[in-house]
Amino acid sequence: MKKDLGVQPYLFPMPTYMIGTYNEDETVDVMMMAWGGICDTKMVALNLEADHKTVANLRARGAFTLAIPGSDTIRQSDYLGIASANKVADKFARTGLHAVKSEKVDAPVIEEYSLTLECRVVEFQDQPYGLRVLGEIVGTLVDEKALDENGKLDAAALNAFVFDQAQYGYYAIGEKLGKAWNAGAEYTRK
Amino acid sequence: MKKDLGVQPYLFPMPTYMIGTYNEDETVDVMMMAWGGICDTKMVALNLEADHKTVANLRARGAFTLAIPGSDTIRQSDYLGIASANKVADKFARTGLHAVKSEKVDAPVIEEYSLTLECRVVEFQDQPYGLRVLGEIVGTLVDEKALDENGKLDAAALNAFVFDQAQYGYYAIGEKLGKAWNAGAEYTRK
Numbered sequence: 001m002k003k004d005l006g007v008q009p010y011l012f013p014m015p016t017y018m019i020g021t022y023n024e025d026e027t028v029d030v031m032m033m034a035w036g037g038i039c040d041t042k043m044v045a046l047n048l049e050a051d052h053k054t055v056a057n058l059r060a061r062g063a064f065t066l067a068i069p070g071s072d073t074i075r076q077s078d079y080l081g082i083a084s085a086n087k088v089a090d091k092f093a094r095t096g097l098h099a100v101k102s103e104k105v106d107a108p109v110i111e112e113y114s115l116t117l118e119c120r121v122v123e124f125q126d127q128p129y130g131l132r133v134l135g136e137i138v139g140t141l142v143d144e145k146a147l148d149e150n151g152k153l154d155a156a157a158l159n160a161f162v163f164d165q166a167q168y169g170y171y172a173i174g175e176k177l178g179k180a181w182n183a184g185a186e187y188t189r190k
Numbered sequence: 191m192k193k194d195l196g197v198q199p200y201l202f203p204m205p206t207y208m209i210g211t212y213n214e215d216e217t218v219d220v221m222m223m224a225w226g227g228i229c230d231t232k233m234v235a236l237n238l239e240a241d242h243k244t245v246a247n248l249r250a251r252g253a254f255t256l257a258i259p260g261s262d263t264i265r266q267s268d269y270l271g272i273a274s275a276n277k278v279a280d281k282f283a284r285t286g287l288h289a290v291k292s293e294k295v296d297a298p299v300i301e302e303y304s305l306t307l308e309c310r311v312v313e314f315q316d317q318p319y320g321l322r323v324l325g326e327i328v329g330t331l332v333d334e335k336a337l338d339e340n341g342k343l344d345a346a347a348l349n350a351f352v353f354d355q356a357q358y359g360y361y362a363i364g365e366k367l368g369k370a371w372n373a374g375a376e377y378t379r380k
Contacts, residue, residue, distance in 0.1 A: 004330065011228050012258055035229050045229075047229040079375075109192070132229070140200055141193070144192070155361065160202055166343035167343070173361050175361065177362050185269075186269075187281075187284045
C-alpha cells in the first residue's frame with residue numbers, strides 16, 4: 001500500500017558535497033551542498049540559491065573545488081552547511097580545518113577531505129527554479145590512504161556519509177553489496 | 191599526501207535512481223540513472239544520453255517516475271541499468287517486477303520500489319555536454335512500511351544503496367550518524 005506525501009524533494013540518499021571557494025580577501029569559504037553532482041564524465045552541476053556567498057565567489061573567481069567529507073569531519077562539515085558566510089565571515093576558520101591553494105584552479109583544497117575535484121566554472125544558468133552553475137573537472141585529488149593496491153580510488157576508504165532530506169539525518173555508507181553492471185547478469189541470459 | 195588521478199567523474203556516493211516511462215505500445219521501460227536527482231524543492235534533473243529509449247518515451251509522453259530501488263531489487267535494478275530497451279524491448283518484463291499506472295502522470299509506478307516521485311517533464315535542455323531533462327515533482331508515493339509512527343518517511347526503511355563510479359560497485363546505506371543541521375552546533379557558539 002503506497003501513501004501519497006504530496007510534492008516533496010524526497011530522493012534518498014542525497015550526497016553531501018563541499019564547495020570550496022576563495023573570498024575577496026583570500027580567506028576560504030566552504031559550503032555543503034546536496035542538490036547537484038556529476039552530470040557528465042567531465043562535468044559537475046551545482047544548484048544553488050543565488051544569494052550565497054559561494055555564488056559571489058564563483059562569479060569573481062570562476063573556479064571552485066568540490067570535495068567529499070568523511071564522517072570524521074561530520075561536525076565541521078555540517079556546520080559549513082548551516083552557517084552563512086554572509087553572516088559569519090570566518091566560518092571556515094572556526095572549524096579548524098586546513099586549506100591549501102589548488103595548483104590548477106583559483107580555489108582552495110581542504111586537506112582533511114580525502115577526495116577533491118578541481119573545477120573551473122563553465123557557465124551560470126538561469127533555470128526555471130533558480131541558479132545552476134556548470135563546472136568542468138580539471139583535476140581529481142585523492143588521499144593516498146584512499147587508493148587501493150592498484151592505485152584506484154577505494155570508495156569505502158572515504159568514509160563518506162549521505163543526507164536524508166525527509167528527517168534531516170546523516171547516514172554512514174555501509175557494506176559493499178557487489179559489483180555493479182554484473183549483478184543482474186541472469187536477466188541478460190533470459 | 192594527495193595524488194592527482196586526472197579528469198575523473200569520481201564523486202561518491204552516487205545515487206541510483208530508476209526512471210520509469212511507457213513505451214509506445216504501453217509496455218513499461220525502466221532505466222537506472224546515477225547522474226542527476228533533486229535540483230530544487232519541486233524539481234528533479236536527469237542528465238541522459240539522447241539516444242536512450244527513455245528519452246524517446248519522455249518526449250512522447252512528457253512524464254516519468256523516479257524511484258529509489260531497495261537492495262532486495264539490486265539484481266533487477268542493475269540489469270535495468272545495463273540493458274538497453276532499444277535492443278531488449280522486454281527488459282522490464284524479464285525482471286519480473288510489477289507496475290501500475292500513476293494516477294497523476296502518464297508513467298508507470300513500480301510496485302517493488304518503496305519511494306517514487308511522479309514527475310511531469312518541464313523542458314528538454316541542450317547542455318554543453320548533452321541532454322538534461324528537467325522535471326516537476328507532482329506526487330511522492332511511499333510504501334506504508336517505509337513510514338515512521340508519525341507518518342514521515344523513514345529513510346532507513348528504504349534499504350537504499352549507492353553507486354561507486356570508480357570501481358563500479360554498490361554499497362548499502364549504513365548506520366544513522368545523527369541529526370543534520372545540528373551536528374556542528376559547537377561552532378555556532380564560537
